[in-house]
Amino acid sequence: MKSTFKYYGPAILWALFVLILCAIPISVREGEGLFFAGFDKMVHCIFFFVLSVLYCTGSIRKWHTRNIRIEIAMKNTIVLLSYGALIEVLQSRVFTWRSGDWHDLLADTIGASMGIFAVLVTGNAINSNK
Template sequence: MKLTLKYYGPAILWALFVLILCAIPINIKEGSGIFFVGFDKLVHCIMFFVLSVLYCAGSIRKWNTRNIRIEIAMKNTIVLLSYGALIELLQSKVFTWRSGDFNDLLADLIGTCMGIFAVQVTGAALNSVK
């Protein structure tokens, strides 16, 4: 457990922050957003982008490398997609004042893939610098 916190501590804290934000009741009409329609999807995408970058950073520190391998990227994608599915399930069954939505899960997946892509591009750029 101590090693997990050593490498993945920031990602775990951000995941708890995401869970708390997704559990807070909000009073908006269905089909509208806080600022614009689809704002909720944008927020999901951004939150999972940050979570993905932090989780990949933990993987990079754990494996002591400058970039993540494809199998680690796939594992990270599966873990984060499962976390997004858990949040949507909790929103539909436990946090009854919120609604679980497949489109939110899709936004979570897009944010996760964007984060992993950003880490891959950054790692490739750092590895090409001499």
């Protein structure tokens, strides 16, 4: 457990932060955003972008690679999408003051994919020979 937290500590803390924010009751009418329509989707996308970058960074550190390998990227994608689905199920079943929206899961998927892509591009740029 200690070694897991060593590599994935920032991602775990960010995931807990996301879970807490997704559990807080907010007073916004259905179909409206906090500041504008679609604000909730943008927030989900940003949350999962940051989470995927932190999780991929932990994977790179754990496996001592210079960039994220495809099998690690696939595993990270599955873990992140499962976490997004868990949040939506919790919002619809446990946090009854929130609504579980599958469009939020799509926003989570887009954010996670963007984060993994950003890590891949950044890793390739850093490790390329000129």
